[in-house]
Amino acid sequence: xxxxxxxxxxxxxxxxxxxxxxxxxxxxxxxxxxxxxxxxxxxxxxxxxxxxxxxxxxxxxxxxxxxxxxxxxxxxxxxxxxxxxxxxxxxxxxxxxxxxxxxxxxxxxxxxxxxxxxxxxxxxxxxxxxxxxxxxxxxxxxxxxxxxxxxxxxxxxxxxxxxxxxxxxxxxxxxxxxxxxxxxxxxxxxxxxxxxxxxxxxxxxx
Amino acid sequence: xxxxxxxxxxxxxxxxxxxxxxxxxxxxxxxxxxxxxxxxxxxxxxxxxxxxxxxxxxxxxxxxxxxxxxxxxxxxxxxxxxxxxxxxxxxxxxxxxxxxxxxxxxxxxxxxxxxxxxxxxxxxxxxxxxxxxxxxxxxxxxxxxxxxxxxxxxxxxxxxxxxxxxxxxxxxxxxxxxxxxxxxxxxxxxxxxxxxxxxxxxxxxx
Amino acid sequence: xxxxxxxxxxxxxxxxxxxxxxxxxxxxxxxxxxxxxxxxxxxxxxxxxxxxxxxxxxxxxxxxxxxxxxxxxxxxxxxxxxxxxxxxxxxxxxxxxxxxxxxxxxxxxxxxxxxxxxxxxxxxxxxxxxxxxxxxxxxxxxxxxxxxxxxxxxxxxxxxxxxxxxxxxxxxxxxxxxxxxxxxxxxxxxxxxxxxxxxxxxxxxx
Amino acid sequence: xxxxxxxxxxxxxxxxxxxxxxxxxxxxxxxxxxxxxxxxxxxxxxxxxxxxxxxxxxxxxxxxxxxxxxxxxxxxxxxxxxxxxxxxxxxxxxxxxxxxxxxxxxxxxxxxxxxxxxxxxxxxxxxxxxxxxxxxxxxxxxxxxxxxxxxxxxxxxxxxxxxxxxxxxxxxxxxxxxxxxxxxxxxxxxxxxxxxxxxxxxxxxx
DNA sequence: GGATAAGCGAGACGGTACGTCTCGTCTTTTG
DNA sequence: CAAAAGACGAGACGTACCGTCTCGCTTATCC
Numbered sequence: 001x002x003x004x005x006x007x008x009x010x011x012x013x014x015x016x017x018x019x020x021x022x023x024x025x026x027x028x029x030x031x032x033x034x035x036x037x038x039x040x041x042x043x044x045x046x047x048x049x050x051x052x053x054x055x056x057x058x059x060x061x062x063x064x065x066x067x068x069x070x071x072x073x074x075x076x077x078x079x080x081x082x083x084x085x086x087x088x089x090x091x092x093x094x095x096x097x098x099x100x101x102x103x104x105x106x107x108x109x110x111x112x113x114x115x116x117x118x119x120x121x122x123x124x125x126x127x128x129x130x131x132x133x134x135x136x137x138x139x140x141x142x143x144x145x146x147x148x149x150x151x152x153x154x155x156x157x158x159x160x161x162x163x164x165x166x167x168x169x170x171x172x173x174x175x176x177x178x179x180x181x182x183x184x185x186x187x188x189x190x191x192x193x194x195x196x197x198x199x200x201x202x203x204x205x206x
Numbered sequence: 207x208x209x210x211x212x213x214x215x216x217x218x219x220x221x222x223x224x225x226x227x228x229x230x231x232x233x234x235x236x237x238x239x240x241x242x243x244x245x246x247x248x249x250x251x252x253x254x255x256x257x258x259x260x261x262x263x264x265x266x267x268x269x270x271x272x273x274x275x276x277x278x279x280x281x282x283x284x285x286x287x288x289x290x291x292x293x294x295x296x297x298x299x300x301x302x303x304x305x306x307x308x309x310x311x312x313x314x315x316x317x318x319x320x321x322x323x324x325x326x327x328x329x330x331x332x333x334x335x336x337x338x339x340x341x342x343x344x345x346x347x348x349x350x351x352x353x354x355x356x357x358x359x360x361x362x363x364x365x366x367x368x369x370x371x372x373x374x375x376x377x378x379x380x381x382x383x384x385x386x387x388x389x390x391x392x393x394x395x396x397x398x399x400x401x402x403x404x405x406x407x408x409x410x411x412x
Numbered sequence: 413x414x415x416x417x418x419x420x421x422x423x424x425x426x427x428x429x430x431x432x433x434x435x436x437x438x439x440x441x442x443x444x445x446x447x448x449x450x451x452x453x454x455x456x457x458x459x460x461x462x463x464x465x466x467x468x469x470x471x472x473x474x475x476x477x478x479x480x481x482x483x484x485x486x487x488x489x490x491x492x493x494x495x496x497x498x499x500x501x502x503x504x505x506x507x508x509x510x511x512x513x514x515x516x517x518x519x520x521x522x523x524x525x526x527x528x529x530x531x532x533x534x535x536x537x538x539x540x541x542x543x544x545x546x547x548x549x550x551x552x553x554x555x556x557x558x559x560x561x562x563x564x565x566x567x568x569x570x571x572x573x574x575x576x577x578x579x580x581x582x583x584x585x586x587x588x589x590x591x592x593x594x595x596x597x598x599x600x601x602x603x604x605x606x607x608x609x610x611x612x613x614x615x616x617x618x
Numbered sequence: 619x620x621x622x623x624x625x626x627x628x629x630x631x632x633x634x635x636x637x638x639x640x641x642x643x644x645x646x647x648x649x650x651x652x653x654x655x656x657x658x659x660x661x662x663x664x665x666x667x668x669x670x671x672x673x674x675x676x677x678x679x680x681x682x683x684x685x686x687x688x689x690x691x692x693x694x695x696x697x698x699x700x701x702x703x704x705x706x707x708x709x710x711x712x713x714x715x716x717x718x719x720x721x722x723x724x725x726x727x728x729x730x731x732x733x734x735x736x737x738x739x740x741x742x743x744x745x746x747x748x749x750x751x752x753x754x755x756x757x758x759x760x761x762x763x764x765x766x767x768x769x770x771x772x773x774x775x776x777x778x779x780x781x782x783x784x785x786x787x788x789x790x791x792x793x794x795x796x797x798x799x800x801x802x803x804x805x806x807x808x809x810x811x812x813x814x815x816x817x818x819x820x821x822x823x824x
Numbered sequence: 825g826g827a828t829a830a831g832c833g834a835g836a837c838g839g840t841a842c843g844t845c846t847c848g849t850c851t852t853t854t855g
Numbered sequence: 856c857a858a859a860a861g862a863c864g865a866g867a868c869g870t871a872c873c874g875t876c877t878c879g880c881t882t883a884t885c886c
Contacts, residue, residue: 014882014883015831015832015881015882015883016830016831016832016882016883019831019832040871040872040873041872041873041874042871042872042873050832050833051832051833051834051835052873052874053832053833053834053835053875053876054831054832054833056873056874056875057831057832058831060874061873061874062872062873110322113376113377114320114322116316116320121379122379124377124378124379125378125379125380128377128378128379128380129378153386156385156386156389156390156393157393159370159373159374159378160366160369160370160390160393160394162373163366163369163370163372163373163374163377164365164366164369166369166372166373166376166377167365167368167369167372167373168365168369170319170372170376170377171319171330171334171369171372172330172331172334172335172365173327173328173330173331173334174331174334179362180359180362183362184362184366186397187362187363187366187394187396187397187398188366188393188394188397189397190393190396190397190399191392191393191394191395191396191397192393193396220851220852220862221850221851221852221862221863222851222852222861222862222863225862225863246840246841246842247841247842247843248840248841248842256863256864257863257864257865257866258842258843259843259844259845259863259864259865259866260862260863260864262842262843262844263862263863264862266843267842267843268841268842431858449734452845452846452847453846453847453848454845454846454847462859463858463859463860463861464847464848464860465848465849465850465858465859465860465861466858466859468847468848468849469858472848473847473848474846474847522734525788525789526732526734528728528732533791534791536789536790536791537790537791537792540789540790540791540792541790565798568797568798568801568802568805569805571782571785571786571790572778572781572782572802572805572806574785575778575781575782575784575785575786575789576777576778576781578781578784578785578788578789579777579780579781579784579785580777580781582731582784582788583731583742583746583781583784584742584743584746584747584777585739585740585742585743585746586743586746591774592771592774595774596774596778598809599774599775599778599806599808599809599810600778600805600806600809601809602805602808602809602811603804603805603806603807603808603809604805605808632836632877632878633836633837633876633877634835634836634837637836637837658866658867658868659867659868659869660866660867660868668837668838669837669838669839670839670868670869671837671838671839671840671869671870672836672837672838674868674869674870675836675837676836678869679868679869680867680868825886826885826886827884827885827886828883828884828885828886829882829883829884829885830881830882830883830884831880831881831882831883832879832880832881832882833878833879833880833881834877834878834879834880835876835877835878836875836876836877837874837875837876837877838873838874838875838876839872839873839874839875840871840872840873841870841871841872841873842869842870842871842872843868843869843870843871844867844868844869844870845866845867845868845869846865846866846867846868847864847865847866847867848863848864848865849862849863849864849865850861850862850863850864851860851861851862851863852859852860852861852862853858853859853860853861854857854858854859854860855856855857855858855859
């Protein structure tokens, strides 16, 4: 795994490691404090007490540094709920997401969205694949409880519920507070109710 | 109204108007061709045959120009459907959206999302408010046909259906083709079916 | 002569004259207050309550306006002395010059020196010709008193005595206070003393 | 040692030195060719084959560059004479000055006079102090020959003789050819003749 | 344990874009 | 119709940031 190789290479405490850690830490803090607009290599270097050139040598571009900082420090802020019912799990998830966006961490998320070079796109794609994978247990439990059809794609449901948050933040520019989380969950969940009439949509995603 | 006064002052065809139109046209074309990254005032000025200073005088910043160009030229690219059923209208809408994002116009839309200064945010908010207002007739007709409950907020439904497109484009970086438009419409629409069991959610939005 | 034509055109009291006077007045004040560096047409126009274009129409360039303002308002600040002896006259003259350069009016003088377009050069040349002509009576009186040889050129003497002031202000950048006015007058005047040994230099200037 | 040789090589042929030299050379040439009016950073950069930004980084303003170029390239163009008599030395000096002003180098001198920011003033003050200091040997020799009183300030005499040249160039706008160099020297020198009657003025300058 | 490779600090430079300032001209509007 | 008002063309200035390069030195690694 990447981390082991990294550990071996870095010999915790060496100068390189010190530089690397200081830069990533300063980068992430700067990202949260000032947002994407003011995220400059010069400022990161100054905060980290490191020369700009060292950053260019390692990361090459501000965006690569930004993505690296994001990856290193952005642990999944929203825990995976297990409340006993799917409806409640999904509502908890939605509320967690909204609260993250109200915290300063939200800056970092938005910042990353603005980065659209190839590397960042790849990183983000993989992040969300992992994220959805880690949410799958919610649906495994729901299926076991008979709350969710085994042949439906949970990712579609998740994206339907999660997407409006980003839509309102990024596209339509509306406050998140207005969004009726529970209503949305209920409306959408109806489409997954175990009804004899609705057997139409099978899993279409691999 | 402001527009009338402006029209009166500008005597369509005057030098100012010529400059303004040439700039906006060039700006929008550049935006579509090259995207946000390569959208520079110098290039717009060169294309429009206008001096850079004139652009700075009028718009001040590249972003302001970008927003103005977008407003002036981005007419609603997705027509408002009227196919006879709500389900069919919504699917048509979704397919229209997907096709727009596959066209070069999609560049312009993404470009605007990356602009997050105060003015741009205001413009985008207002654009989407109008957009949703103009889609309301779809639901008026559906209500008349008994396909949609009169006390539900159609905007919530619309955002649920539209948002995943942007989520996949901007956040999770997935192709739009994978998205099951019809399935999503059917799932969500179930939550609005005139069922005796589900009368819970009243309009909560003003 | 230009002045006559101007008088005819100006219609004392008309709008044009009002504009002209306001502009010249503001221009001269600005010149004295802020010096040549900050002398801009925009500022003059603002102070005079006149549109910039009006100034451009009349004067064409900032320098022309500056020269005109200088001409109109810079009356000879140093009176022509008549103290009874040539030595005393020249010392008085020198002290007058030094005191002018210590007053805000000195700004205006320096400002004009920095203007070196053709028109300004011509104006300045003529100004100094007139100035020297007006100082000639000092020497007429001195000749009558036997203090100055009738065949010497007084302008040479005047320039020798006046020039160091400008040299120190413009070239060697030294304070005027250090300059020994009386000593210089005495030293130079020795060369014009009616001595049997020195009859060499006749007038060589036309 | 290797390091010393290396240092030496680097200072002479390093990139920075190359840039610096090219810029100063181009700047001085431009100054002489085109005068102060057309002295722009862009043109200097183009001539030196250097990027404009590099000039801004080093010198900040056009004036600072101009002054630096002047300092670096304006060696004393007028040699210090030693002809055997003070009178002859001073006449030679005056003729040298006049001839410099007739050469293209005169452009550079006038250009510098127009620059009156703080730095330029300081540089010019120091330049003339040095210049006068370097002319002092003329008077040491004259004193030894009994041609100049040991207690008089030679700088006063020098300024009296040099100043008219600048006065006519800058202030009264008259040709230099008209100026009677020898007459002026003779007149002024009379004031320094070792006469028993004239013991008035002692050195007042430190 | 000494040679050697890798990385860092320091400083400049090339390059792109931005935004400002002033001058001078041109067009539009108005009295 | 002439002057006022307003916008534009032109060009220089100065700034910010990005990314590259060279050099000298320190640290880590390897034989």
